[in-house]
Amino acid sequence: MAILVVAEHDNAQLRGSTLNTITAAQRLGGEVHVLVAGSGVAGAVQAAAQVAGVAKVLAADGAPLAEGLAENVAAQVLAVAQGYSHILFPATAYGKNVAPRVAAKLDVAQVSDIIGIESADTFERPIYAGNAVATVQSSDPVKVITVRTTAFDAAGATGGSAAVENVQAVGDSGKSSFVGREVAKTDRPELTAAKVVVSGGRGMGSAENFKLLEPLADKLGAAMGASRAAVDAGYAPNDWQVGQTGKIVAPQLYIAVGISGAIQHLAGMKDSKVIVAINKDPEAPIFGVADYGLVADLFTAVPELTNAL
Amino acid sequence: MKVLVPVKRVVDYNVKVRVKSDQTGVDIANVKMSMNPFDEIAVEEATRLKEKGVVTEIVAVSCGVAQCQETLRTAMAIGADRAILVETQEELQPLAVAKLLKALVDKEQPQLVILGKQAIDDDANQTGQMLAALLDWPQATFASKLELADGKATVTREVDGGLETVALALPAVVTTDLRLNEPRYVTLPNIMKAKKKPLDTVKPEDLGVDVKPRLKTLKVTEPPARKAGVKVADVAELVDKLKNEAKVV
Numbered sequence: 001m002a003i004l005v006v007a008e009h010d011n012a013q014l015r016g017s018t019l020n021t022i023t024a025a026q027r028l029g030g031e032v033h034v035l036v037a038g039s040g041v042a043g044a045v046q047a048a049a050q051v052a053g054v055a056k057v058l059a060a061d062g063a064p065l066a067e068g069l070a071e072n073v074a075a076q077v078l079a080v081a082q083g084y085s086h087i088l089f090p091a092t093a094y095g096k097n098v099a100p101r102v103a104a105k106l107d108v109a110q111v112s113d114i115i116g117i118e119s120a121d122t123f124e125r126p127i128y129a130g131n132a133v134a135t136v137q138s139s140d141p142v143k144v145i146t147v148r149t150t151a152f153d154a155a156g157a158t159g160g161s162a163a164v165e166n167v168q169a170v171g172d173s174g175k176s177s178f179v180g181r182e183v184a185k186t187d188r189p190e191l192t193a194a195k196v197v198v199s200g201g202r203g204m205g206s207a208e209n210f211k212l213l214e215p216l217a218d219k220l221g222a223a224m225g226a227s228r229a230a231v232d233a234g235y236a237p238n239d240w241q242v243g244q245t246g247k248i249v250a251p252q253l254y255i256a257v258g259i260s261g262a263i264q265h266l267a268g269m270k271d272s273k274v275i276v277a278i279n280k281d282p283e284a285p286i287f288g289v290a291d292y293g294l295v296a297d298l299f300t301a302v303p304e305l306t307n308a309l
Numbered sequence: 310m311k312v313l314v315p316v317k318r319v320v321d322y323n324v325k326v327r328v329k330s331d332q333t334g335v336d337i338a339n340v341k342m343s344m345n346p347f348d349e350i351a352v353e354e355a356t357r358l359k360e361k362g363v364v365t366e367i368v369a370v371s372c373g374v375a376q377c378q379e380t381l382r383t384a385m386a387i388g389a390d391r392a393i394l395v396e397t398q399e400e401l402q403p404l405a406v407a408k409l410l411k412a413l414v415d416k417e418q419p420q421l422v423i424l425g426k427q428a429i430d431d432d433a434n435q436t437g438q439m440l441a442a443l444l445d446w447p448q449a450t451f452a453s454k455l456e457l458a459d460g461k462a463t464v465t466r467e468v469d470g471g472l473e474t475v476a477l478a479l480p481a482v483v484t485t486d487l488r489l490n491e492p493r494y495v496t497l498p499n500i501m502k503a504k505k506k507p508l509d510t511v512k513p514e515d516l517g518v519d520v521k522p523r524l525k526t527l528k529v530t531e532p533p534a535r536k537a538g539v540k541v542a543d544v545a546e547l548v549d550k551l552k553n554e555a556k557v558v
Binding site: 092101129130174228294304 | 432524529
């Protein structure tokens, strides 16, 4: 039995989510292979070969794979899928986009967003915004799975020396093309991998006021997040959204500022190790999950906290 | 251009569900049911495209129990022209729904299928991508902007780290994210009009689709509860706790 992990990468390097997914693959108890599908992937392939516990890296290098288009990447996964008992993707925008195409073509169910592995065919996954956890068993011959990255530690990025096998890259589907990408440039850590996250909600009041959180985040080396209300109001960019349908985070420290704590938001951050809530409403539901709650006006408390750290 | 809009009946997003004590599932008896919010965004988008004259007909589809008719009526109150219910008592998983939708697409021949990126009950985020794969159509998931012109869909997608734009040759599948639009409130006159719009019912066997679940749910449990912590008096106490008790700064 061998297990295939489909790597998320930027051609030069692996994304952190790949390392968490490899850990989940190792728990299944088989040889772990990693597929790196992209264009000019030498850097990412080398990085994958060094990950502890990886037995083989499949390198698919071709122009149609450059931008990670779902049609082409899914075709590439299917081209090498033969013989694998499990195919794992990170449950990120990348993995969620591609995995169901692979599952449907194999005529198997997909198990989404697993947070636990009971055995090679039985998995735990959150449903209803994490308000319940389902244990599901798959009877399909191949298990196509997306892995919630915060539920599994990252595999060691070094220590491995996997064999690299070049595989034939697929051609272009001819049905979709990449037009462009707007990626926010930031020196801050990636939201889903950050040790500290500072998040703001509707209570911030405006995009201008939201900047109040920046010095605090700078001081803590934190990523910045936001509630859906803050994103919808235009205070923060959409890729900062933490919650059921946004990013799932589980940092060492999560500081929620002016966030009331709708269940959809809690679904995205309640596995954080320590949660701090700052809100002027003592009845806000966020205090129900916060380790430390401060009932205060955020406009005085946040600068004070920034100075005191 | 004809558009197919699949909609799912789910527990309303404001309801905090309870896990049944026998661990067989969550208790959905007597709770408010609504259209999956992402599907509502899909119906709204299709309706706006029709108002712009790009789309000529909107067909709403739902798969599930007889009460899904209410969800379809809501879709028609927003703007769908007619509806199809694939009625079954069987638990439907995403692969089965994708197969049912494929059968309807083969029959209806729409140029675009637009649906929610995920349902807020099972949080699977699979159906649109699976449908696209079964049809061999291109897809654009997590859409925050959609433009149709010259046989192409140009779609801006919400991805990790920012936005990405792809162009798809039609026919195609698009799944909606939150920022695509803000659905309108349905008005009473439109609710009345929706009651007169045609709603057909078919069975999975009429479409030749086996909907047997592939995943067996062994149990459903409460997630580990998080203990509410303490309220601190001021910033100084907070900093002290973070440094000396939690040791996270």
